[in-house]
Amino acid sequence: MGLLDDVMGMAGMNTGAQAGQHAGTLTMLLECINSRQIGGIAGLQHLFQEKGLGGLVASWIGTGQNLPVSADQLQNVLHSDMLQGIAAKTGVDTGQLTSILSQMLPQVIDKMTPNGEVPAANSILDLAKGLGAGQA
Secondary structure: OOHHHHHHHHOOOOOOOHHHHHHHHHHHHHHHHHOOOOOHHHHHHHHHHHOOOHHHHHHHHOOOOOOOOOHHHHHHHOOHHHHHHHHHHHOOOHHHHHHHHHHHHHHHHHHHOHHHOOOOHHHHHHHHHHHHHHOO
């Protein structure tokens, strides 16, 4: 079972026709996290810290329980242009997208930071490419 299956299973999203759409959303999310606009997991952590939500990402990176993030918190932290771009490419509206991401993001970051270690930014891109290739 790979990262995609793990994350979607934890978020209760691995059944039905929406599974493919969620896989595309996850791939787009990973690509955006790796973008210059965010700068990998460390950059994502910095964005959350700027909005007073650094403890959320720290819980996802750490080895303890993952704290939840709300759709409103995500909209507050992530750039609206980025969210609109992902929404357009995945065929969902931004409200639905932030709801999906609020369920996926803690699991994704948790799975990508085993033992509380942040991976190099290029490994995120490799993972995103792998997910995209697996969905063809």
